[in-house]
Amino acid sequence: MKLLTLNFLTCARKACKATNAAFPLHPKDAELEIVEVELSPLFVRNILPRVEWEALRTLCQDLGLPQLPATAPEPGELFTPNPSDGVEGEGIEEVGEEGEPTQTLKDLHHVLLETTIREGKLVCGSCGHEYAVKEGIANFLLPSHLV
């Protein structure tokens, strides 16, 4: 399970979803695995605004990964400037005109898409329920008394 996925998941219990403590889920006894993924600069650029940066920082801290900067990188930091570049926002096809991806983008790619939790548990900070991750697949099914 990629760290990116974890950034979009919270506790499955309805009672917890509204609380702030339930997000992000905290990994426990996590066994990490690095899985190489082809770099897609466009994808990283598009998802960065949707990532909860604070939660990602907490997660990296929990997992003992290198500390991330306090704020998310600006879109301008993801590509080396290209003089002929007039592209902003929307243009999905024009990625070629954006210049080369920077180290910042590559690092983000590594953290979000290549760092995965292979085995372990995800703990809700609100109710303490533990969700198991086995072979990279997390199980969010709740026992009937928690539904």
Added chain:
Amino acid sequence: MPQYLVRLAQTHESFRKAELEALAELAGIDIKFDFYDEDSPFCILALPSPSSAATLIHRSILSLSIHELWARGTDYPSLHASNHLSSSTFWPPHTTSSFRFTLDSYRGSRPSATQRTLIDSFAYMPLTGRIKMSNPELSLTIFEDFATGATAPRALYLGRLLALSGRAAKTTYDLKKRAYISTTSMDAELALVTANMALAAPGKLFYDPFSGTGGFMVAGAHFGASVWGSDIDGRSIRGKGGKAKRDVVSNMVQYGLMSRYLDGFVADLTNSPIRGARGPGEDAARGGWLDGIMCDPPYGVREGLKVLGLKRDPGENGERLACVDRYMEEGYIPPKRPYSFEAMLEDILQFAAVMLVVGGRLSMWMPTANEEGEDGEGQKEIGIPMHPALGLVSVCVQPFNKWSRRLLTYRRLSSDEISPEALSAMASRKKRVHGNGENADDLNDFRRKYFQGFKEPEAEHTADRQ
């Protein structure tokens, strides 16, 4: 605007126009249908330029190719006349190009000698380049459209080939050659069409809440989207087999799409772990973070329609205690109960309304009985479900014998398109009581009718339901 001829596949007719419209929206192309008929594989579009025509068609699944329309007629004399009329525009750039002439007859056939004669009748065109049957610079096609059983074509077109469609993907992703499938896997052609309808494209985030063997994930990834999937049945995600493991991941690997695969996890849509967008304001105003949702929810016939929870209130009996005691144990499987089909549709729409970005799309399949009312009007036992934050884009129907299924595509509206009254009315409306029936038939009209062979419902059943 110049006219272009699209050679469509004569299959899944009600999907074809909607697919072209979706692709035009995705590419930001102005599209106008000058001629379209469900009974004809030829469609005439007005488009800004030949390059936009090629862009439009390159990932279309239900068309074969797009052509610059040089001439049209109802018989050969009128076709030739029309050809002469536009000759000054179209002929000059191609006089020295290598070329090929072919004949494409729909619902008719011509012996090769006649084909030759028909092609030779265009000998007056000033084409001095050499004839080249493979990869010519100019590929001209005479299209003949015959009515059923007719001996002469009802319409004729002459077109220059601009681009082929993405229909070859239908063969590449054919289920027969896919390693991991199940009884309810969506066929490759329709899964790819679904991905087109939902505007899957590079850099986008897609999710399938009923992923099963991952057919929609494969289709979305084919068009460049990054995909998540979840299913309430963990077995479908974990896959089968020991050493030669077949699972969603192996499907992705088979097609070289692994870099587009994000994750699969086990989850129930009614108790989904997916978070909404965070921040101040109402869900409806914020918009979410998913670009598209594609799904084929269980109909309750081949796949049971289940959500988490106990079938009946256990009271103080052992079942409940066992659950509380044992849920932390290895291999514990949470109990599931049958669920109402309508409630599930409502849940999907609500989920999509919260999770989709503004303009993001939900493409969802839904079965329905083909009931003919007394007055001949088709009566659907469940109407098309609606949500104030979602606008219906298209309804496509795949008919079977006694039932059919529809592909419904919705677009997430922006906050100023959403009527606040409708939204608050929905929020205040008491959630319909769903999911308390004892068995699957009580909860799912479609399932009940399916197993009754779509006969007239019994009086008592009609009385029970409101």
